[in-house]
Amino acid sequence: MLPVQQFIDYISQHKLFDKADHLLLAVSGGKDSVLMAQLFKLAGYNFSIAHCNFNLRANEAQRDEAFVKLLADELGVPFHVTHFDTKAFAEQHKMSTQMAARQLRYDWFEEIRLQYDYQYIAVAHHQNDAIETVLLNLVRGTGISGMHGILQKRGRLVRPLLFLSRQEIDELIDASGLSFVEDSSNQSSKYARNKIRLNVIPHLREINPNLEETFVQNIHRFAETEALLQKVVMETSERLFVEESGNIQIEIAEVMNLQPQKLLFFELLKPFHFTASVVDEILSSLNKQSGTSFYSATHRLTIDRAQLIISPLTDTKEELLYFHREESLRISDKNLSLHVSENINFQADKNFAYVDADLLIFPLVIRYRQDGDRFKPLGMKSFKKLSDFFVDEKVPLPQKDKIPLLINGNGQLIWVVGMRQDERYKVSATTKKVAIFELSNL
CATH class of the missing domain: 3.30.465 (Uridine Diphospho-n-acetylenolpyruvylglucosamine Reductase; domain 3)
Incomplete structure (x- = not known):
């Protein structure tokens, strides 16, 4: 028997939505989203189903779409589907495939919600998803805001399965004989979340068999601590x-x-x-x-x-572009690229800059000159005003405002692009990794 009353009580306790609301359910076809759809049907809520085909798993993706369409027909609810070229989107926007899929998914859900006047979007995250999120945030260093894991409700997004663990969902699916489809990528350690799920959490459960219950309590404490911190921050910002x-x-x-x-x-x-x-x-x-x-x-x-x-930053003359990682940026009719390597072959070319990668603070800024700019030209021990450097280099006045500058996250000038880099950032005997910047024609 499915926990319909517990499901209804959880929704009511956390004020996720009202009985009269019309919801859009994100259904992949896996155990979690199938159980959520069944609970919505048995509880008598008004809902439709939405499915994303990311075109990442060939025949599996087509199978999943067909399964979810059949599920919607069996439940007698409207069905929305879309197809994405996820890899092309990820490449175009210089992001991981997972991040691209996430952005595409939630942007489309919101688009459908507005088009068909759904009040909320429901996703099937459960307690173990919340644990994985907390652990990932700890590793990535997101601060206290990342410690509350996944919230039950955030804007128009609701998560009505957070009262269940993955094990409980598995047991409910088995006991009820519900059909579902399995995403083979869930068993791959290629993705960070899967590494946490497959390799870390089992060891943590050996230490604490009641891991889910403990994390639920911890997440609640973290959320209250964050609320207290934000109250202090708001009062401090109003004062300062x-x-x-x-x-x-x-x-x-x-x-x-x-x-x-x-x-x-x-x-x-x-x-x-x-x-x-x-x-x-x-x-x-x-x-x-x-x-x-x-x-x-x-x-x-x-x-x-x-x-x-x-x-x-609103003045285009003040800032141009940012390096957030290894990537290539277009600057006018040139291309400026960043590559990090442990092995380098120095070239005596002003279109290259070789920088100690450990000294970089991202994001790096590409901008033009400002009053007060100064740096230590490579080979010199003292600072030099950028304006004086341009005079010494006989740079024509109209060109001075067109020479891009590479600025570290701490505000220090790293490289007068195509001319001279800063002594403070040069490669030394203690350098472990070298950031190689190259200016080239398109």
Whole structure:
């Protein structure tokens, strides 16, 4: 017998949706989503089914689509399906296949929700998915916000199976004789989540046989701790942030007095998308000269005497592109690529820069010159103003604003692209990995 009343009670307890709401169910055809669809039917809720064919597993993908279409017919509910060229999308947007599939999936679900006026989208995540998410977030370093795992409700997305573990779902499927399809990629250790599921969690369960129950309790505590932290962060931002002409100003003295400083400052800057490594650099530079700037993908933070000024990056002359990883970027009629290697063959060519990879703080910024720019030209021991360097190199005035600069996440100039790199970032005897930047014609 399926736990219909427990399912209804869980939805009611967490106020996931109302009885009259019309929901869109994401159904892959696996055990979890099949059980969710059956519970929705037995509980008498109004729903439709949506299925994504990612065209990643050839005949398996077609089999899954046919199975879910048959399931929708058997349950007597509307069926939505779409097909994606996932690999092409991943390549175009320079992301992993898994991330591409996730973005495509949720974007399409929201599109269908709006088109057909569904109130919520239901996905079949369960307790073990939440455990895997917490462990992945711990490994990746997402901070306390990653410790609450998967929330029961987030915006228009609901997860009504979080009261069940994977083992309980398996037992329910077996006892009820429900049909399902198995995704063969779930058994592959190629993906990070699968590595956690197949290789890590079994060992943790040997230590604690009640792993799911323990994690449910931990996740609840983490969620409450995060709520308390966010209350403190909100109160602190209201006290420290002063908005002026579209910029945010913060007194450096107030930042110096934050306790705990690193945690609160990171959370304060989170809406501006500064990474943890850049936040560390900012804190270590609070007493440095005015004009030092740090970058996120969306904002610039500048030390200006006794203040920090956070401004959005809206001027295309100010910022151009970002390196988030090894990739190639187009700059006007040129191509600038980044490749990291342990073995290099140095070329005496100004279109190459060889940098100690361990000194890089991502994202790296490609921008044009600003007042106050300076660096240590390779081979020199002292700093030189960029403006003086251009004079010495006899760069024509109209060209000075067209020469791209490679800027580290801490605001330091790494390379005057195609001209001279900085002494501080050169490859040394202690270098383990070399970041090779190459400027080439398209």
